[in-house]
Amino acid sequence: MNHGMSKTALSDTLQCEKSSLPQPNYLPGTYKEAKTFISPFLIPLEKYDACVNDCIVYRDSGALLYSDLSDCPVCSEPRKSRKIFTYMPLGPRLARWYETPNLCRLLYAEKLQVRRDGILGDFTDGELFKSWFEPGEIFENKNPESCVPLSLFTDGVNPNKNSACQKSMWPIMLTWITLPPSIRQLLGPMLLMGIIPSGVNGSEPKSLDPYLSIVVDELLTLTEFPVYDSYRSAPTTVKVALLQYLCDIPAYSKVMHLTGHASLRSCPYCRETGHYCKHLRKTIHISNRQFLPFGHPLRSASGFAIDGQEERSKPSPYTQEEENRMRTQYELKPNKTQKANQQKSTGLKGNYILQQLPYHDRMRQMSPDGMHTLADFISHLMEMLVGKQNTQKVMSCEKSFGRFDEVWKSAAEEQASIDRPKKKKKRNVESEQTLVDSTPWSLSKEQIKTADERASSIVYSHSHEITPGPHFTKLWTLRTMNAKLQFVTSGAFEWCIKDLLPISQERTLEHICGVIRRIVSPKLTVLDIAQLQADTHEALSLLERDFPLAIQNLTTHLIHHIVDDLANYGPMYGRWLFPYERANGWVTRQCLRKGMEESTVMETYVIYDWCVYMILSGRFNPCDLSTNEKTLVKTSQQIMEQMRDGFSVSSQENHTKKNTTSQITPEMRQFMMNFYLLNLKLSTVQFSSEVTENYSTLDITDDCGRQIRYIGTRFKGRREPSIVKLPGSGGLLFGRICFFLEHVLCGAVQNWVIVDVYPIAEKVGKYFLFQESVLGQQLFHVSVISRPLVHVKDRGVWIINA
Incomplete structure (x- = not known):
């Protein structure tokens, strides 16, 4: 149960318990005795010797008889200098x-x-x-x-x-x-x-x-x-x-013998060939418009790396027959040079062991890694906004493609006006030097300060891993990949950069955030996938047009394949x-x-x-x-619930401490009866006349299996009470949760909340604003209120993810 306890600590605990119990007793006194006691029930392990250079494992498999060898038949290393698997x-x-x-x-x-x-x-x-x-x-x-x-x-x-x-x-x-x-x-x-x-x-x-x-x-x-x-x-x-x-891309490369993420043929899902930029000294992928349908306005728009009409079609993948043939050709090449050339042109390194499975089909069974891809993409966007792409290398790249003339020209003038020291350092830092404070794709120092102030004032719900902080100047404050994703999906990222970038760039980033929010949704509708794919391809094309090419790496390119695979592989939520x-x-x-x-x-x-x-x-x-x-x-309890013959009417779970029990008032009874009749379609048989009050927290599980925690006003913790959207008034009504009620109906627990209701909110752009003055309290069933919302207090309360 406590897998953080060391073996020594467990032995000490067992010895203490053994000495405290009546003597004699059969309680194991040490870890070793306990393990011996349960050893008949454990799955037996198999141990194999392996070559120190990972050439073979010393075992017999088919026609390969290695178990009795004393030396490796590939590298001749003695078996005694072995590894154990x-x-x-x-x-x-x-x-x-x-x-x-x-x-x-x-x-x-x-x-x-x-x-x-x-x-x-x-x-x-x-x-x-x-x-x-x-x-x-x-x-x-x-x-x-x-x-x-x-x-x-x-x-x-x-x-x-x-x-x-x-x-x-x-x-x-x-x-x-x-x-x-x-x-x-x-x-x-x-x-x-x-x-x-x-x-x-x-x-x-x-x-x-x-x-x-x-x-x-x-x-x-x-x-x-x-x-x-x-x-x-x-x-x-x-x-x-x-x-x-x-797997992630490096693991795919090692398991399935593919080229690395820095090569020209780095995409393992299509035949797209990257462009090596000598200024950036890396491969960039400028094929975003190829994923757009023919006739799309952006295919003929200006401002892209490849100027003029984009006539190329969407990159297609290899068929299984083509890939097997090219892998066999790689194996037949006589020397390393010819193999390297074959690998460079195809992105394939030869055969691998998983091909022995008769049903193996790499292109169908291998899905993009959404976790690393989206988290790294968000990191690249934030680094770009704080000016890490305002370097000589980036300017030279944009100049070579004839983009952002006003930026690299002004940067060249500013660089020429700098008095050079007589003695130069041996290490050349010019390529990494920031040339200009602000570009169309980055924020000035004052704007970064404003964005950090906004990021520090956001109030997140209990289900978020993020804590407020200066996320732009100190990117490490978004410590985990999940925190980076939540920073975008909660609307916090858009709130922080609101009105700080040129209109074109800001709208493009809003478009990007919108599609990411839909991509990571735990539920998808089949009819909406086609529109999501079209919006994603368009958003990434706009990103290529409005931002530097330095962020057009393999990570950005893989987002195209993530959305294209949603119909086959389902939501990303099940494959994180x-x-x-x-x-x-x-x-x-x-x-x-x-x-x-x-x-x-x-x-x-x-x-x-x-x-x-x-x-x-x-x-x-x-x-x-x-x-x-x-x-x-918790999972064990859910399994035991599913094993029962009857299913509970309410799927909510409440593990919090109960405080007091009170009688239902006539007005509350009438309200509950109407709700049960209209929404749950149940009779009012065995209608309990009492409710249990709880003033701290309420945990429920939604239909996607995710746990939601609502916080009341008397919760003793760092998080503030939950603000939720309430039914009615066109979705412009919000409230703060005070406490919770449990009511029993037909043997099933129904959860209710008492909410402090705020004045009707005003919609300002894409956000909602209301004054923090309580009009009164109302009773709501937990199924009709929203999840806890992310908000900001600034001359009122701003809801940023309603």
Whole structure:
């Protein structure tokens, strides 16, 4: 339960408990004794010797018989100077899941929760998932509950807290796609298969293929996997397949032998070729207008890097046959020079181990990494706004394309007027020197100060990770990638730069923020995707026109592919890498042994995996109330709720402390009865005459599985009381939550709020403004109020994300 406790601390705690209990007792007194006690229930681990240069793993696989070799057949390194790869098999874990009644029944329960047609809420709602069950596909004629589609994640992590001491090891994780996101994104059900050890002197492994081959071989043996189905109380055959890959661009390059993000053929999703800019000394991607439909006004507009009419069509991807042929050609090249030329022209480096899967199709099963892409894109925008693109390199780039004449000409005049010192430093810093304080794409010093003041005055809700601060001068105050995304999706970014940029640039950034907000939405409508794609391609084209080409990197280009893949892969919300990054963080915290850190992690994970299984299956229920806030316990409670025959009328959850109970007034009773009859379509049988008052917080779970916390006026914390939008008056009515009421109807808890109502708001542009004077209090059901809103107090209250 407390995975932050060390083994020594656990041993001390057990010894204290053992000595306190009546003697004799069977409580283990140390960590070692406790592990021995549960060892029969743990999944057994497999350990393999590996070549120190990552050439082979010493095991027998098909025609390759390496288990008895004493030297590596590739590099001739002796086996004694080896690395050890610890592997946790997949088959026993899948069999355990199907054999457990509660967990197996969950697979069938999810099938009953059919989403409305036209709504995409997860990857399983997308076109790609549905195509797997069509004739001729991998799961043809199989029921979804008898299929185990998996996704793979891997990334390099540094287990050392000292970043100066670099050491890169690669955890391999699989996730079960058809499990609900709240379960499959937990570390326990997130299947950690093994950790690839680092190379010589802590460097990255030279190749991942020898280690991934162990996963591939087991997947091939599990293609038709017999298990006992505890839901049907009968044996069945399960089909297992690895059909999705979730990695960032560097990991994709290493796993699937692709070129890096700095090359001309760096995009792994299309045949687009970048442009190498000698002034910036990097590759830029100026193909945004190619994604626009023919006849679009921007295809013939001026101000773009490629002047004149854009006649090129949208870049197309390689077919699987074309890619396999080019990879084979790479392997047949006689020397490194010819291979490098082949790689430069195609973006492919040769064959890789995952191609041995008979159903593998990289272009269909590989989706863009939205988390890193959007977070890095936002960072680039903010760095541009504070003047980091006002350098000689950027000016020279714009001059070479004939753009922003007034900027680079004035910069050249200003540079010429500077008196040069007689002695120059050896290090040339001219290319990084800021030439002008303000450009059409950046803010002046006074404007940056204004933006920081606005960013410091914003009041966020409890669900936001952001804290107010000078985010423009101190970009590190947006510490996490999620905070960067929330800074844009909450409307805070647009509020901070309001009226500070030229009209054209400000409108373009508003357009960009609008499409990002829609891209990261946890729910999408199929009919709206086409318009979202058109708006995104147009917004990125405007970004190319109105801002410097220095930000037209691979990150910007990948946003085109993110929106184009929404219909196939579903919302980004179900494919975020945030849970995997948190899992990587857990891995690094378990690296205790110096030199072979990954070995201790797998020994710890096999115990953690069993503990998670015991909790999720309901065989162990934590009785400590202090653990109720943990995600694992909450998820277990949700599973147990789904296993019951009846479903609660209200999906809200309230884990806060109850204060007082009072009788319902006649006016309140009449209001509640009318609401129940009109909205819940329920009779008023078993209508409780009492309500329970709570003055602190209320936690509910929306239909996307996200937790929302409402805060009352008496909450003792850093966050202010929640301001919400109220029904009626055309959406111009807002209020501040005072306290909460719980009312029982037909055995189900209904949550109500008492709200201080403010005067009707005035719409000023895209924002709402009202005075902070309370007109009175009203009662509202929690289902009719909005999520807590982000606001600013400045001669009134401004709502910036209504």
